[in-house]
Amino acid sequence: MxxxxxxxxxxxxxxxxxxxxxxxxxxxxxxxxxxxxxxxxxxxxxxxxxxxxxxxxxxxxxxxxxxxxxxxxxxxxxxxxxxxxxxxxxxxxxxxxxxxxxxxxxxxxxxxxxxxxxxxxxxxxxxxxxxxxxxxxxxxxxxxxxxxxxxxxxxxxxxxxxxxxxxxxxxxxxxxxxxxxxxxxxxxxxxxxxxxxxxxxxxxxxxxxxxxxxxxxxxxxxxxxxxxxxxxxxxxxxxxxxxxxxxxxxxxxxxxxxxxxxxxxxxxxxxxxxxxxxxIGNSMNSIRAEVGGFAEILVKTGDSVQKGQKVAIQRNAFGDVLREYYAPNAGKVLSIGDDPMRESNALLVRILFNDPSAKCADGC
Ligand SMILES: [Zn+2]
Incomplete structure (x- = not known):
């Protein structure tokens, strides 16, 4: 010592x-x-x-x-x-x-x-x-x-x-x-x-x-x-x-x-x-584009969302709907992809929320 x-x-x-x-x-x-x-x-x-x-x-x-x-x-x-x-x-x-x-x-x-x-x-x-x-x-x-x-x-x-x-x-x-x-x-x-x-x-x-x-x-x-x-x-x-x-x-x-x-x-x-x-949240979910295309985001950062709420629509160049996206859980919108052009896996909406399980107490 x-x-x-x-x-x-x-x-x-x-x-x-x-x-x-x-x-x-x-x-x-x-x-x-x-x-x-x-x-x-x-x-x-x-x-x-x-x-x-x-x-x-x-x-x-x-x-x-x-x-x-x-x-x-x-x-x-x-x-x-x-x-x-x-x-x-x-x-x-x-x-x-x-x-x-x-x-x-x-x-x-x-x-x-x-x-x-x-x-x-x-x-x-x-x-x-x-x-x-x-x-x-x-x-x-x-x-x-x-x-x-x-x-x-x-x-x-x-x-x-x-x-x-x-x-x-x-x-x-x-x-x-x-x-x-x-x-x-x-x-x-x-x-x-x-x-x-x-x-x-x-x-x-x-x-x-x-x-x-x-x-x-x-x-x-x-x-x-x-x-x-x-x-x-x-x-x-x-x-x-x-x-x-x-x-x-x-x-x-x-x-x-x-x-x-x-x-x-x-x-x-x-x-x-x-x-x-x-x-203050301990977990977040990112909803990402499944295909390429133009995304219209239906929420703003700071909005409260409910589970199952529609949060984004993605269309091709002709305006046909390719995908619709829904919140997997309730929480606050932490981030949105505000550039409409979105490749596969690009961020659409990120939701901050509180996971009550003990393992997430300090963050998941
Ligand atoms: Zn940075």
Whole structure:
């Protein structure tokens, strides 16, 4: 026991001796480039802007992620925010900007670090995935490969660099911001691992429309943080490729509520899940297209549906009905496919509900 403790102490001191912000000496668009961030060595009570150097691409240049830091005058918790790890999911960009417009480091206890656009490779081509140039081009879901690999492909290296050189040591709480994927719609919605009471508390500080008690997804940012004992949620802010004012405002309220609840800023809690009467479910059913064709969705996100209710009709190009789809159970409409063109297996309607069986208590 004693030996383990000594070793841990030794490792901690070695880690902290190495963990200093590393500036490459370059500037991009006027902002200093860093290869590693250590918020401990930044001067307290100030705002910072950096370009974080990520993986290199096929033409030997690097991908860069813009980083905002508010280092509080006093010490305290460290909140991390991230937007656009899926490249077409942009509402979170504006959430981060609005949070930082209001943050006053002189009145802040602790630190807020934000990555605005974690997946520049996908963002530039309006795609959720990380893009590869090799083998005529392919892509990978950049939210399924965390914490990455030091000697992996470019996506794995980018995740590894962000995990080890940006987030490690710099966050004690984390909000990863997403939207539904292109062609689909979400309300303000949260995936949260309710087995961790701090995660439950964080989720319910947001005035979201719906929360899913969820066991997580291996390789996702959220689950990687939770596995490392850092409370984290996936915040789904509506639709991709759009700024949605109401959903952005409620997300900012949720982040500010975290800052207040953690004692990082002074103030009174804004609207939370309680006032919003957030619908909290533990299971979901996705109704998917059985054939290709044009879908007319008969419900909206947030609607209550009954078992057996008709929720979608799919037609061919001539208007003949191919299929009709019915809700397999009662619940709340969590998501719809709002792009009418639907291939086989594309999402039509997703219903969030509560499964009363004991095995689903923490999420199914
Ligand atoms: Zn996403």
């Amino acid at each position: 004693y030996k383990v403790a000594t070793l841990a102490l030794l490792l901690t001191s070695v880690f902290s001796a190495q963990a200093e912000t590393i500036y490459t000496g370059d500037k991009i668009n006027g902002y200093p480039v860093i290869k590693k961030l250590d918020v401990n060595d930044l001067e307290a009570g100030k705002h910072y802007r950096f370009m974080f150097q990520g993986a290199s691409n096929g033409i030997g240049q690097n991908w860069y992620v813009p980083i905002l830091v508010a280092k509080g005058a006093k010490s305290g918790p460290k909140l991390g925010l991230q937007a656009a790890i899926h490249g077409d999911e942009l509402n979170g960009v504006r959430v981060i900007q609005q949070v930082f417009e209001k943050l006053e480091p002189a009145k802040l206890s602790g630190t807020v670090v934000a990555a605005v656009g974690a997946n520049p490779s996908g963002m530039l081509v309006n795609n959720r995935h990380w893009q590869f140039a090799m083998d005529s081009g392919s892509s990978v879901d950049f939210n399924r490969i965390w914490p990455g690999k030091e000697k992996g492909n470019s996506a794995q290296q980018h995740a590894w660099l962000m995990w080890n050189n940006l987030w490690a040591g710099n966050v004690t709480l984390f909000v990863d911001m997403h939207t539904q994927s292109t062609g689909n719609d979400f309300p303000l919605f949260i995936y949260a691992d309710y087995r961790n009471p701090q995660v439950k508390k964080m989720a319910e500080l947001f005035p979201a429309d719906q929360i899913k008690k969820d066991l997580g997804e291996k390789g996702s940012v959220e689950t990687t943080f939770v596995e490392h004992n850092i409370p984290a949620i996936t915040l789904e802010v509506g639709k991709p490729k759009l700024y949605q004012t109401d959903l952005i405002a409620r997300s900012v309220t949720g982040v500010n509520n975290i800052l207040i609840e953690q004692g990082m800023i002074a103030g009174k809690l804004g609207r939370t899940a309680k006032e919003q009467q957030t619908y």
